[in-house]
Structures are given as structure tokens and as C-alpha cells.
Amino acid sequence: MTTEPSTLPKTPSPAAGTAPTGAGRIERYDPAEIEARWQARWEELGLHRADLEDTSRPKYYLLGMYPYPSGDLHVGHWFMYTPTDVIARFHRMHGENVFFPMGFDAFGLPAENAAIKSGTHPYAWTMKNIENMRRQLRSMGNMIDWDAEVVTADPSYYRWNQWIFLKFLEAGLAYRRMAAVDWCPKDQVTLAREQVEGPDRVCWRCGTPVVKRDLEQWFFKTTAYAEELLSFEGIDWPEPVRVMQTNWIGRSEGAEIVFTAAPGEYREGGEVIRVFTTRPDTLFGATFMVLAPEHPLVEALTAPERRGAVEMYQFEATRKSEIDRLSTDRQKSGVPIGADAINPVNGERIPIWIADYVLAGYGTGAIMAVPAHDERDYGFARWAGLPIRQVIAPRDAKQASFVAGQVAGVGIPGSAYVAKGDDHQLINSGEFDGQSPVAAIRTITSWLEEQGKGRLAVIYRLRDWLISRQRYWGTPIPIVYCERDGIVPVPESQLPVELPMDAEFRPTGESPLKSHGAFLNTTCPKCDGPARRETDTMDTFMDSSWYWWRYLSPAATDHAIDRRMDERWCPVDQYTGGAEHAVMHLLYARFFAKALADLGIVHEREPFRKLFNQGQILGADGERMSKSRGNVQDPDELVRRFGADTVRLFLMFMGPWDQGGPWNEQGIGGLHRFLNRIWTVTLDPHGRERSAGAGSGRVEAPGEAEAARGLRAAAHRTLQAVTADHAGFRWNTMIAHLMELTNELMRHRGTSVARTPAWDESVRLLLLMLAPLAPHISEELWSRRQATAGEDWRSIHTERWPAYEESVVLPETIELPVQVNGKLRDLVPMAPGLSEIEIEQIVLARDKIRATLAGRQPARVIHVPGRLVNLVVR
RNA sequence: GGGCGAGUGGCGAAAUGGCAGACGCGCCGGCCUUAGGAGCCGGUGCCGCGUAAGCGGCGUGUCAGUUCGAAUCUGACCUCGCCUACCA
Incomplete structure (x- = not known):
């Protein structure tokens, strides 16, 4: 049962006695001390433990792809887990029951290679690494529920x-x-x-x-679910991943056509050879057949005098995949096997070849070759000197000359003719002549079906x-x-x-x-x-195909998955991780969900409702981080220098989360200064009070009440923007907004505005908004404010996310941009919500506008309410 | 070859049809300081005019188009990144 910190008896503030009141020097922001203290405190309170049984609040299952325990957490891990943690904290501040577990993908080759190299047992190597990574993960200050941890190399998991x-x-x-x-x-x-x-x-x-x-x-x-895996209905996944999976599954529609082996000098023939084609309409144009070198019928069909050459070619084909295939020249190769196949549609005998451009694992491992209308077959026919017969031609006679050479047998076209639009027709195709290719695909396939010589077929690239x-x-x-x-x-x-x-x-x-x-x-x-x-x-991808179910009952000894918990918590609401697993882990995970659902073990057919792929942080050299390149960035040193909060903010401020980019730690100081300014405005709002005239001369010029109102409006506008940025995971602009508010507070520091309720409210909102992003400093400042006010301590992380006030957010005056012919000419201050006629009158009275118009009358006036006015003159 | 994405100051980036460059780094100037790789204040796209406040022009990879108005939409091209690759 989770302990609600708010119900705890008052605990002395860690810094109660030293909370400053505004006079004198304040102590420095010391992240190392603050972060260690709060991390210990949170752990002690069990603040990050989810109560899986609690149904009084809406559930939110948040998952980041669990790490491989390579030994060190690098900035890539931070880049992934920090924003995920921010999402968790934001949802918790909305009163949701957030489950954010962590585990380790603990099986795999590096451990075993280390064992061979250094003699350390993979178990010891892995556990030592996990120990270190747990410590590093804790140092980030994430609200991970460690009670749910799984380690896949443990027998209780595997x-x-x-x-x-x-x-x-x-x-x-x-x-x-x-x-x-x-x-x-x-x-x-x-x-x-x-x-x-x-x-x-x-x-x-x-x-x-x-x-x-x-x-x-x-x-x-996995192929049993090929069709279902193509549908992404009901899940919100990034387009690139959906496209990659769709391409990987590679559905194609066509026909399976049955050819038979022709009787030969030594054999009776009659063996069935199935081919798959997406273009059954070109069946009359088949001038030879190609089998994959590994096709099972090759052995039986090969004529004795061809056996030597065929076996030689088969051997070469396997060698080719062994020797470096870096030479990507597409030179065709193949040998005839000394047998013919009979085309079911016209009884024609065509020679059978084997060639490595036909793949054993795709379709039936055999094709009918139609060189006139397929680039690959065309290339092969040209290389092997095989005949090319055109069976599709444009209906338009003039266009027909484009391929006339082939028909007449004079001249050789430069490429296959693959067009199949409605303006084309079949030729040289017996009773099907004159049909459009698309129609012929249907009619030829059903003809074959009637004859028992073929059928409609769908094949997948997925294996x-x-x-x-x-x-x-x-x-x-x-x-x-x-x-x-x-x-x-x-x-x-x-x-x-x-x-x-x-x-x-x-x-x-x-x-x-x-x-x-x-x-x-x-x-x-x-x-x-x-x-x-x-x-x-x-394969270790087995482990990662279902681990999020195991988090729900990691210690259970009588079942793999707790069905009750599955129904309560699954699917995962938000999954985050790299896109590099698009056709590996993410496809396997979907396969598991479907298979386990069919077995009645789980209730949902999709594992992850929403997926987000963060970008990849590259090394400073712009290359992928890897130990062998020596460009791996270790954040521990930065954490020592600036603290985890600064590192968290820095990573989120770099740019959009889905972008990543080369690592460059220039600029981290700016984020540290930002936290320092928050420290200052919270603990030392008056500084060395700048009484009027003593300081920079900016003090209280606009009047205190107006300044306070402006500050409050800024705080509420910031809250509005920050709340919106959470929904889109826009951490960089979120932090920018908080910086603006902090700068605004800084401008009023030391003036009498810092003694107004508006100041107080603004600081309060600032800390609440900062809490998910920089959990330690916000907790520290929050507790000091409570101590100063004599309130009981209550963690900032269990506070509710504030709501902005609509009426405060609206500006009192606006500066309306005015364009003439699309060019900006003036900024006109006015009250919001004026009518178009009123606005026009004000605008036309402006000196600058009158000068630009030079007596001309606007032919048109474009009003964009609240945004801009454009005067169009000829 | 195919698919997807991206090109904006010295740098990371904002702005997704309406003030281009928010915010931050860096740089320049000032204040404070015994000192500063600390802190605070101000400036900073490019070009031109002006002692100055300021004024004008140009500007989001290139070229065209749509629109009153384009970084944003459309087409072609160039460059880079990722995925894929003889898939019948």
C-alpha cells in the first residue's frame, strides 16, 4: 500500500532553521547535497511506488524500453528516460495512478563475450552492471517503481x-x-x-x-498474424514505424499459377511447379521459368548432362552469400537445367533456368519470367539471350510505336514495358486480347481457377x-x-x-x-x-516481447501474467524508445500480444496504445555512440558538476525530443544559471533592496499595481503554454517559457512588486511547473517555502497541477501588426475586441500608415481578429 | 533504384498560412568584485543611410506556383540523414 506523504505527520524541513527571509546572503544552490537528500527521502517514503490495486484514480501505465545492462548509463539513456519521467510526474500531478517500472534486458551476447575474454561469469558480469545502472538511474531522480523490477536472466523470469x-x-x-x-x-x-x-x-x-x-x-x-499485423487500428503510433512494419510485412496480391514439367528425353515430366506473380495478365508473355537455386525440384528436374553445371552454380550461389557481397553490381547469372515447363494457358514449352535473382524464401521460390514486362526478367533475358514477347501494348496506335520494335521482332527496346493503365490492352494473348491489363488479371486468374491451374493468392515478405x-x-x-x-x-x-x-x-x-x-x-x-x-x-527478443506484463506481478510463482492485473493495467498507455526496433522488438511485441490473446492469456491484441520514438544522441563526432568509437558520453561527470536537475533540463532543452543530434555540452551552463535564478527569486526576492533611485533606474516606473498585474498575467500565460507543451512532449519550448517567466520575476526582484501577492503566486506556479522537469530543486524550494510559511511539509510531487485563469491570461491591450500589401508597416496599440470598423479607423489615422498609403485608398482590408490587419492597395 | 524525414543567425533552435529568429549558447559593452571560467544589466540576422533616436532594403537550400499575405501549402530540382533493396 502506497503511503500518501500528505498524511504523514509533519517532518522537520531539512533546512527549516536556515530558510532565509530576505535579508542578508543566502546559501548557494548546492545540487549534490539537495539531490542526494531528496532521493533518499523519496525512497524512504515510497513516493514512487504505485498501488496497483488502487482503482480510485485513473490508471496510467508508462513504459520506457528497458535497457541492456552494458554497465553504464550514457546520455542516450538519459535522453530517453528523463522526458519519460517528466510524463510520469505530470500525470501524477493530474491525480492519476501512474505505474512507471524499470527492468533489465539481462540476457545477451556481450555478457558471454566478456566471459570468454576475461573469465568473469556472465551472471556476475551482468549483475555487477545492473547494480551500477540502478545507482545511475536513481541518480537521475526518476520516479521509478523499483518494486516491480524484472531481470530477464533470472530463472524466475525466464x-x-x-x-x-x-x-x-x-x-x-x-x-x-x-x-x-x-x-x-x-x-x-x-x-x-x-x-x-x-x-x-x-x-x-x-x-x-x-x-x-x-x-x-x-x-x-509470426506469419500467422501477417494480415492482422498490417492493421494499426486503435493505436497511436508514429507514421515512420507503421510504414516500416507495413513494408517489412510486405503484402502483395496476385496469383499462384501451376506450371507442369514437360516430358523430356529422360523423364516423364508432370511435376507441379507453382509460381507466384502479381501480373497474371502477362501469362502469355512468359518465355522462360526461373527457379531459385535452392528450389527443391531442381534436383529432380535437372537433365543428366546439365547436372555438373547446375551443381556448380548452386555451389557458387551459396558461396556468393558467404563471400563479401559488397560488390553490388547487379550482373545477372544463372544456368538452364535442361528441362522445360508447360504454360498452363497455352500449352507452350518454356525452358527452366535457375538463377540467384529468384529467392528461395519468397513466394514459391519460382517465377514465370516475362521479360517484356518485368525489369528483372528483361535484364536476365538480355543477358541469357532468351526471347522477349510483348503481350501488353498501348491502345493508342501512335503510342504503340514505342514498343513496335518488339512486336515486329526488329530492334530491341531498352527496358521492360511495365505500364498497365486502362489505356493499355492485351495482345498476343489468345482469347484475352483486347482486355485491359487490370481486367485480364481478374479474367485470367478465374480462368486458371476453373481449370484447377491457379488461384488468387496473397503473399507476404514477412518470415x-x-x-x-x-x-x-x-x-x-x-x-x-x-x-x-x-x-x-x-x-x-x-x-x-x-x-x-x-x-x-x-x-x-x-x-x-x-x-x-x-x-x-x-x-x-x-x-x-x-x-x-x-x-x-x-533469442533475447523473446524476453522483451512480454516484460511489461511481468512488471505487474514480477514475483508471481504460479503464473507468467496476472490476468486480473492485465485487464486493469494493459495496454501500456505510453511507450517510449528508439525507432531502431521498428521491425524487431516492436513487431515481436505485437505478435506476442495477438498470440497470447488467442491463447486466452491476455485480453488485448495490441501491447502499446501510444508509441513515441525519441531521437538519437550521436557522439560529438556526429557518429553513433559506441564503445569501439570511443565517443560514448558519460553524464556522471556533468551530474557531479551541475547536478541531475541541470542535466535533465539541458537534455530536454536541446531541441525537439524526436530529433536528437550530435552531442555538444556547450550551453549546459545556461540551464544551470536558469536554476540558480529560480533559486534566487524564490529564496531571496528582495536582494539588496533597490529603493527608488538607488539602482538601475528601472524600479517601479510603471507603478506597482500595474506591474503586479502584468507579472500575474505572465505567470498564468506561462502556465497555459506549459500545460499545452506537455501534451505534445515539447520540452524545449516548455523550458523556454519557464525561463521567460523567471526573467520576468528577476526584473521585479528587489522592487516592491516582490512584496505583492502576485509575486508570491507567480513563484508558486513557477515551482509547480518546474516540478516534473527538475524534481529535486523544486522539492527543496517548495519545502523551504512551506517552512517559512509555517506549513506542514507536503511533497510538491503530490500537489495538483494548477489551472490557469482565463480572465488573467487575456491581455489588456494589444499591439496590432498592420501590413500594407503584405509588408509590415506599423504596430498599433489598441484594446482587444474592437470591431473591424473601429480598428480600420484607428489604423487609417496612424501617421506611418498615412505616409505609406500616400493618399491611396485601400481596395481591400483583410482583418485577422487579434492577429493582424492587411491593407491592400493597387 | 524505392520509401520516409530534414534543410531557418556564428551554434542548439522558435514560429506549421498572419510581427521570422522566442528561449538558450557564444560574442560585444557596462556594473559589481581582491580575483573570476562567479553574479547582474544592456546589445547582438545581413547590408546601406544617420553623430544619434531612427529610417530603408534584403533575408528561412534553389527555381517556379497558389494566396491580400508563404519558413509554413503545391510542383520540380539540389544537399544531408534514416529505412529498404533483384520481394516476382
Whole structure:
């Protein structure tokens, strides 16, 4: 149960005796002392603990992507977690029950590599790092609820990875198969398709070019949700992420068409070869067929005299993916296999080739090649000297000359002709001649369907998620292999399958589990006979695919996810993190939500209602921060010099949150000065009182009452702007507004205005607005004000966010910009809310305007109420 | 090759159809100080005129367009960043 600080008995203010009253020198702002003291205090009070059972207030589940415990929190972490903390605090000040947990993505390769290198056990290495990062996270002053922490490398967590795996297995969402998978030779591990990046197909972690390997591996059936994953209905996600996921899933509509192998010199033929095409309308233009080199039918169809060349090519194709593919020249290559296929629409025999431009993993791994109307097929046909037959032409005879050369067989066009608009028609296509391509897509597909030779088909680029990893530091896959019973899942009652702690770490390139006899050798849960454990562990993205559910019951031993808590708290209201996980973590997380919902384990099909991608802070050199580049920025030193509050503000003041940019700590002093000025106006409003005439001569010129009214208006206008900026996460302008108010207060400091209630109210509002951004100094100043006023202490962070007064915000006079022909010519002071006629009269009476008009009459007057007047003259 | 985003002072940036450069850094000048890499006050887009207060012109990557009015909307182009890449 959360303790409400406001109900606590009065606790002595930490600085009660020293709270200044205005005379004499005040003590300096000492962030180090203040921050340590308040952090300890908040912890002691349990101020950041959420009461998950409390339903009296609206819930707000806020989540920042949990960190990998690399050992140090760098400015990138600060840049992500600070504004997230501000969001949390702002919502709490609105009376919401805010849950802001934190944990560690504790499995993964660096720990294991460190073990091989330095002999430290991955567990010890990881725990030491976590310890340090907890300390650093605390030093930021975030309102993290540490009671909910999860550490994924703990058996109490990964046991439930295993449990979910078994559920997926039962439901057919997890399966094992032999596949040519991507392998990182440096990390000695397989990778999911999403984890291979760029044109050179490199490992997402270390940048090493990957190679293909044929391995028996475990997969999750992400493709089962391909269609549903395309819909983002009901969730508020940034456009770039939605686009990336949509492209990654890569839906395309077309037809699957059945070709058959033609009888040959040595064979009867008749084998079914399925191809996928988005252009069934060009079926008559197919002049050859291409299979992926790895296509399963290649072996059976290849003519004996072609076997040597075919096998050579297949070998080269695998080598090509192994050797650096940095040479991105698109030179086509391929070999004929000495067999023909029969085109189902006209019975025509076309030669079959294999070529690596056809991918085994996409569609059916086979295509009908229509060189006249597909760039890739065209390029291949030109290279191989294969025929090109045009079957689509413009209806317009004059346009037809564009491709006439092909039809007549004279001359060779420079490229494929891919247009398919309504002004085109089919030619050389038998009974379909004259139809528009779009119509023919329909008619040819239904003709094929009637003949049983094809059907409408939708295919996706998305592949199933390969989760097997040949490494030690991950969740063991709960499977045993029995000589008699084959693949046997470990029964739930025997979970967790624990990682043995006494594994040996040597740079052999093999998982230590493979040579750990006690782990490897086990008995079959079914027959009790001898069996071998699966030695692969799970991809660490498994851990991060459901951790926010675990935060709701981190210690539970009888279930993975507390269904009651899930219903109360999920989905996460706001998720923040980098966009680099768009097609990895964020896609897996959505897959999990859908799969777990179908299994009845959770109630919502989307995990995160709102997503925000913050920008990335680069090193001072403009490059991505990395240890190897040596450009990682450690904020600890800045925190020592300026305090966490200053560092928080500095990071938020840099620019829009979604932008990031190169790190440059020039300017941090400005934020520190800002806090110092707040310190001064709060604790020392009178300074060395500037009595009239003694100081700079600015004192009380406009009269105290008017100045006080102006100050109060400024404070309320600031509140209005700051409140609006919270909604858009516009921290930089929010801080700018607070600076303006502080500067305004500073101008009145030492004058009699600083003795008015308006001054007091303005300072009060300033501190409340500052509280989410700079929690320590605002708490300190708040407590000192309370002590001075003789009030009981109550944390500023449990105060309600103030409301601005509409009537105060409205200005008493405005300076209306006046343009002539769109050029600014004058600023005219007047009362707000005058009629257009009144305004016009005032404006036309102005000297400057009369001079500019020089006797001309405005042909038109544009009034933008409250904003501007534009006089249009010819 | 395709997709998305961005280009504004010396720098980080504001302004998303209505006063371009808020706020901050840096720089310049002044005050205070034994001192200052502290604090306070003032100035600071560029060019021209003026001793000055001030006045005028130009100005948001380039070129066109829409509009009374464009940093903002439209089209083409240039540059940079991110994603993607023989996806049939």
C-alpha cells in the first residue's frame, strides 16, 4: 500500500532553521547535497511506488524500453528516460495512478563475450552492471517503481519464457524445421531475418556479413498474424514505424499459377511447379521459368548432362552469400537445367533456368519470367539471350510505336514495358486480347481457377521468427530429444530448465551447453529413456516481447501474467524508445500480444496504445555512440558538476525530443544559471533592496499595481503554454517559457512588486511547473517555502497541477501588426475586441500608415481578429 | 533504384498560412568584485543611410506556383540523414 506523504505527520524541513527571509546572503544552490537528500527521502517514503490495486484514480501505465545492462548509463539513456519521467510526474500531478517500472534486458551476447575474454561469469558480469545502472538511474531522480523490477536472466523470469514457448508449441505457433538460416560467423550464432541489416546483409549487433547455414532451428509462426499485423487500428503510433512494419510485412496480391514439367528425353515430366506473380495478365508473355537455386525440384528436374553445371552454380550461389557481397553490381547469372515447363494457358514449352535473382524464401521460390514486362526478367533475358514477347501494348496506335520494335521482332527496346493503365490492352494473348491489363488479371486468374491451374493468392515478405541461438547466455529451450519419442517438450511441472552456472567459457565457437554433460544428458519425460537436451537458447527478443506484463506481478510463482492485473493495467498507455526496433522488438511485441490473446492469456491484441520514438544522441563526432568509437558520453561527470536537475533540463532543452543530434555540452551552463535564478527569486526576492533611485533606474516606473498585474498575467500565460507543451512532449519550448517567466520575476526582484501577492503566486506556479522537469530543486524550494510559511511539509510531487485563469491570461491591450500589401508597416496599440470598423479607423489615422498609403485608398482590408490587419492597395 | 524525414543567425533552435529568429549558447559593452571560467544589466540576422533616436532594403537550400499575405501549402530540382533493396 502506497503511503500518501500528505498524511504523514509533519517532518522537520531539512533546512527549516536556515530558510532565509530576505535579508542578508543566502546559501548557494548546492545540487549534490539537495539531490542526494531528496532521493533518499523519496525512497524512504515510497513516493514512487504505485498501488496497483488502487482503482480510485485513473490508471496510467508508462513504459520506457528497458535497457541492456552494458554497465553504464550514457546520455542516450538519459535522453530517453528523463522526458519519460517528466510524463510520469505530470500525470501524477493530474491525480492519476501512474505505474512507471524499470527492468533489465539481462540476457545477451556481450555478457558471454566478456566471459570468454576475461573469465568473469556472465551472471556476475551482468549483475555487477545492473547494480551500477540502478545507482545511475536513481541518480537521475526518476520516479521509478523499483518494486516491480524484472531481470530477464533470472530463472524466475525466464522460466515463463519457457512456459510461453510450450504454450506456443501446443498451439502450433512454435515449430522446428531445417532451414537455410542466417549465421553470424563472428558471434557464432543464427539470426532472425529482421536481425540482418543493409544491402551487405550484416549482423545487426556486430556488423559482420552473415552467411547461410542449413540448420534445424526453432521458429515462431509470426506469419500467422501477417494480415492482422498490417492493421494499426486503435493505436497511436508514429507514421515512420507503421510504414516500416507495413513494408517489412510486405503484402502483395496476385496469383499462384501451376506450371507442369514437360516430358523430356529422360523423364516423364508432370511435376507441379507453382509460381507466384502479381501480373497474371502477362501469362502469355512468359518465355522462360526461373527457379531459385535452392528450389527443391531442381534436383529432380535437372537433365543428366546439365547436372555438373547446375551443381556448380548452386555451389557458387551459396558461396556468393558467404563471400563479401559488397560488390553490388547487379550482373545477372544463372544456368538452364535442361528441362522445360508447360504454360498452363497455352500449352507452350518454356525452358527452366535457375538463377540467384529468384529467392528461395519468397513466394514459391519460382517465377514465370516475362521479360517484356518485368525489369528483372528483361535484364536476365538480355543477358541469357532468351526471347522477349510483348503481350501488353498501348491502345493508342501512335503510342504503340514505342514498343513496335518488339512486336515486329526488329530492334530491341531498352527496358521492360511495365505500364498497365486502362489505356493499355492485351495482345498476343489468345482469347484475352483486347482486355485491359487490370481486367485480364481478374479474367485470367478465374480462368486458371476453373481449370484447377491457379488461384488468387496473397503473399507476404514477412518470415517466421527464427528464435534458436547457439549461445549460452539465454533462456534454454525446454525441449529434449529422445531416441524413442523424438522431440519431447519438457513438462510444465519441470520448469524452469535452468542454465547451469558451472559452464566453461572457451572461445570454441560452440555453446558451452553442448559440452556440459550434466545439462546435456537427461531422461525423456515420456519414456524415462536416455535423452539429450536442446542446447540452443532463445533469442533475447523473446524476453522483451512480454516484460511489461511481468512488471505487474514480477514475483508471481504460479503464473507468467496476472490476468486480473492485465485487464486493469494493459495496454501500456505510453511507450517510449528508439525507432531502431521498428521491425524487431516492436513487431515481436505485437505478435506476442495477438498470440497470447488467442491463447486466452491476455485480453488485448495490441501491447502499446501510444508509441513515441525519441531521437538519437550521436557522439560529438556526429557518429553513433559506441564503445569501439570511443565517443560514448558519460553524464556522471556533468551530474557531479551541475547536478541531475541541470542535466535533465539541458537534455530536454536541446531541441525537439524526436530529433536528437550530435552531442555538444556547450550551453549546459545556461540551464544551470536558469536554476540558480529560480533559486534566487524564490529564496531571496528582495536582494539588496533597490529603493527608488538607488539602482538601475528601472524600479517601479510603471507603478506597482500595474506591474503586479502584468507579472500575474505572465505567470498564468506561462502556465497555459506549459500545460499545452506537455501534451505534445515539447520540452524545449516548455523550458523556454519557464525561463521567460523567471526573467520576468528577476526584473521585479528587489522592487516592491516582490512584496505583492502576485509575486508570491507567480513563484508558486513557477515551482509547480518546474516540478516534473527538475524534481529535486523544486522539492527543496517548495519545502523551504512551506517552512517559512509555517506549513506542514507536503511533497510538491503530490500537489495538483494548477489551472490557469482565463480572465488573467487575456491581455489588456494589444499591439496590432498592420501590413500594407503584405509588408509590415506599423504596430498599433489598441484594446482587444474592437470591431473591424473601429480598428480600420484607428489604423487609417496612424501617421506611418498615412505616409505609406500616400493618399491611396485601400481596395481591400483583410482583418485577422487579434492577429493582424492587411491593407491592400493597387 | 524505392520509401520516409530534414534543410531557418556564428551554434542548439522558435514560429506549421498572419510581427521570422522566442528561449538558450557564444560574442560585444557596462556594473559589481581582491580575483573570476562567479553574479547582474544592456546589445547582438545581413547590408546601406544617420553623430544619434531612427529610417530603408534584403533575408528561412534553389527555381517556379497558389494566396491580400508563404519558413509554413503545391510542383520540380539540389544537399544531408534514416529505412529498404533483384520481394516476382
